[in-house]
Amino acid sequence: MHAAAAPSSSSLALQILQEVFGYAAFRSTQATIVEHVIGGGDALVLMPTGGGKSLCYQVPAIARQRQGQGVTIVVSPLIALMHDQVGALHEAGVEAAFLNSTLDWQQTQEVERRLARGEITLLYAAPERVTTPRFLELLDELNARRKLSLFAIDEAHCVSQWGHDFRPEYRQLTLLHERYPAVPRIALTATADALTRADIVERLQLQEAGQFVSSFDRPNIRYTIVEKKDAVAQLLRFIESEHEGEAGVVYCQSRRRVEEVAQALVDAGLAALPYHAGLDAALRQKHQDRFLREEGIVMVATVAFGMGIDKPDVRFVAHLDMPKNIEGYYQETGRAGRDGEAADAWMAYGLQDVVNQRRMIDESPAGDEFKQVMRGKLDALLALAEATDCRRVRLLGYFGEASTACGNCDNCLTPPELWDGTEAAQMMLSTIYWIRKQDGIGYGAGHIMDIVRGKDTDKVRQKGHDGLSTFGRGDAYSEAQLRGVLRQLIAIGALHVDAEHYNTLQLTEGSRVVLKGEARVQLRASINAPAARRSRKSSSTRSGAAPKTPAAAAPLDAAGQARFDALRAWRAEVAKAHSLPAYVIFHDATLAAIAARAPQSLEDLQGVSGIGASKLEKYGQEVLRVCGENQG
Structure with a gap:
């Protein structure tokens, strides 16, 4: 009697998906990736947050373990993520464990004994631990017995200096390939532009790996960027009108700002918590646990919070300060709507954000090449913020993905009326030129606007700037309009903010084309007006505390x-x-x-x-x- 033939990689993968995880079919490129990795191939996977990256290594790990090939080592940067993923695997009936600082000596020993006995399918550990002599000894023992099945490197963009969450310890992971060349590797990230992707390939020696790039589009997320006036008041109006009683994340640049905003939301009656690296570790963990386990918590945080947060029902991500680049923006906004339901990415953006980000780049101790790349990445984000066409088209275009107008961003829902700000821009640039020629120094944005608007200030009189030909010529423009002009000029590279000289404004090579009228400066006509609200593409109501049925489900009686x-x-x-x-x-x-x-x-x-x-x-x-x- 002949033995039954072993199932193919594809049929085994589908069987695991259905039996273990309860899903009928793979999504998008998952099936191709899973089959490739089960077969022992290396892979670099770019898949948006909520796209199902974890299954791309969890299913192969279970399949390869069933085939007798041993344990999968998952390199994960965050303890909280390890705990939740291991907990979820246990719920699904999968033997998983982690080794991290939350375990005492006896617990660590028990995990190591289970590992040696072949009782663990997936073992999670941080990159710092994976490269320690003790952990490498464990891997050596497994490898000698051919029980080391797969390395999964999550949040792989952390290996790249061009990535938005660069972590030097990730660089040491090259030794995995050098030490265990026969063990396949899968590196995964939710966001990486071409430069970061190339760096991941080089740093992790994945030149021969299959590259799987899914669409970066998250169609359920509505992108909105507003001009910053009173950011906290704007945020409150947004939450109260759109997301009352729902979970969200608010990102701020500084710890102090986090504390102030969190308190303002609490004072307004919202369930809000602060999170930043300056808080006691136990308090940070407590706040994160509450956010994950309770309904309707708003977490106000620096970028220290978020990587690996799997909470599916985050209904909005708001930025009160502009991120450093589009990768950071995309990664952070992608934490909203992981369940596929309608969600918001909302940002308040102003001239000071541009100045602050430019200053941080210019004052950093990094080399000139790094600074130049960072300026280019910031410029792309500025262009997104200043865009008057579809935000999603701009966002996806940054990652090399062509698309058409989405109908679900502020510019698509409420197309802005434009006004030609070229004349105002020329006044500003001329003023900057003549002041520097007259005084030999530059001045900040406020003073330049005072001159153009003809304001009789002590500084204007003392410096004799009321005698300039541009003094008062722009008195028909509001300060908000002129700030919009300045932002646009900085965004297109026609102005430079000199951080080393008190954030003064300097002309660039790009100034010439604007002054000559060869480049037009287009701005929103009602730049301060809030966008008209449109009904959500969801059947759920926006207010009231009653639990909502997911919109994707059939309406319930x-x-x-x-x-x-x-x-x-x-x-x-x-x-x-x-x-x-x-x-x-x-x-x-x-x-x-x-x-x-x-x-x-x-x-x-x-x-x-x-x-x-x-x-x-x-x-x-x-x-x-x-x-x-x-x-x-």
């Missing part, structure tokens, strides 16, 4: 809504008992599908997306009980 609400309450209790975020137990979309199906038996639960074999066995009877008790 009254009985279905009662089951959905009861299932969410039950899930919250289970999550608290297991010390896990609620979404690790079941996503909202899974609960909505259960509520709609009104199951009467375990067979009725089979095939519901998100319910694998382990969860069906673990929670099936309880789910039936909750549904039976809440028939509406």
Whole structure:
């Protein structure tokens, strides 16, 4: 009698996806990536946040372990992410563990013993630990027994000096390939431009790896950029009108700003928490846990918060200060709407943001080449902020992806009326030119605007600048309009902010084409007016504290809504008992599908997306009980 043939990589992968994770089919490029990695190929994967990157190494890890090839080592930069991912794998019935500083000596020893016995499918560790002599000894032992299956390097952009989260310890990961050349590697990131991508390939020696680049588009996210006036008041209006009672993240540049904004939101009656590197580690962890496990928390944070945050129902990400580059902006905004439901990326942006970012680059101790690249990246973000056409087209174009107007950004929803600011720009540039010729020094933006608008200030009189030919010629323009002109000039490179000389304005080679009228300066006619609000592309209501059914699910009748609400309450209790975020137990979309199906038996639960074999066995009877008790 002949033995049954081993399943192919593709059929084994699909079997694991369905049995373990409860999903009927792979999305986008997942199937191709998974089959490639199961077969032992190296891979570089670029996939947007929420696109399912984790499955691209988790499914191969399980498949290769079933084939007798041993453990997968996952290099992850954050302890919180390790805990949640290992918890989610346990819920799915997968043997996973982590080695990090939260374990005591005995716990560490137990993980190492389980590793040696071949009981662990995925082991998570930080790059600093992976490269220690002790950890390398463990890897050597596994490799000698041919039980080292795969290296998965998450957040791979951290290896690149051009990446927005550069971490020097990631550079040491090259030794994995040098030391274990036969072990395949998969490097994953949500965002990397061509320069960063090339750096990842070189630093991790992935020249022979397959490159898999998914679309960077997140169509459920609406992009909005407003001119900054009173940023906190603008933020409050945005949250109260669009996202009352919903989870969100607000990014600020400084720790002090984080504290001030968080307090302002609390004073306004919102559930807001601060997060930055200056807080005690235990308090940071407490705040992060609350954000992940409770409903409707707004986290106000520096960029120290966010990498690896898997919370699916973040409904908005707001920036009160401009990020350094588009990669950072894209990565941070991508933390909204991971569940595929409607979400907002909102940013308030002003002239001072431009000045501050330019100054930070110019004053950094980095070399000239690095500074030049960083200026180019900042310029791309400035162009996005100043754009009057589709934001999404600009954003995707930065990553080399062609697209058409999205219909779901502020510029598409409320096309701005434009005015020709070329004459005002020429006045400003001429003023800067004649002042420097007369005084031999430059001046800041405020003084230049005072001259053009004809303001009778002490400084204008003392310097004799009221005698300039441009004095008062722009009195018809408001200060806001002239600030918009200056921002545009800086964005297109026609002005330079000299950080070494008190943020004074200097002409550039690009100034000449504007002064000659060879380049036009186009701005929004009502640059201060808030964009008209449009209805969301979602069936969920925007206010009220009642739980909302995911828009992607079929609308529930009254009985279905009662089951959905009861299932969410039950899930919250289970999550608290297991010390896990609620979404690790079941996503909202899974609960909505259960509520709609009104199951009467375990067979009725089979095939519901998100319910694998382990969860069906673990929670099936309880789910039936909750549904039976809440028939509406």
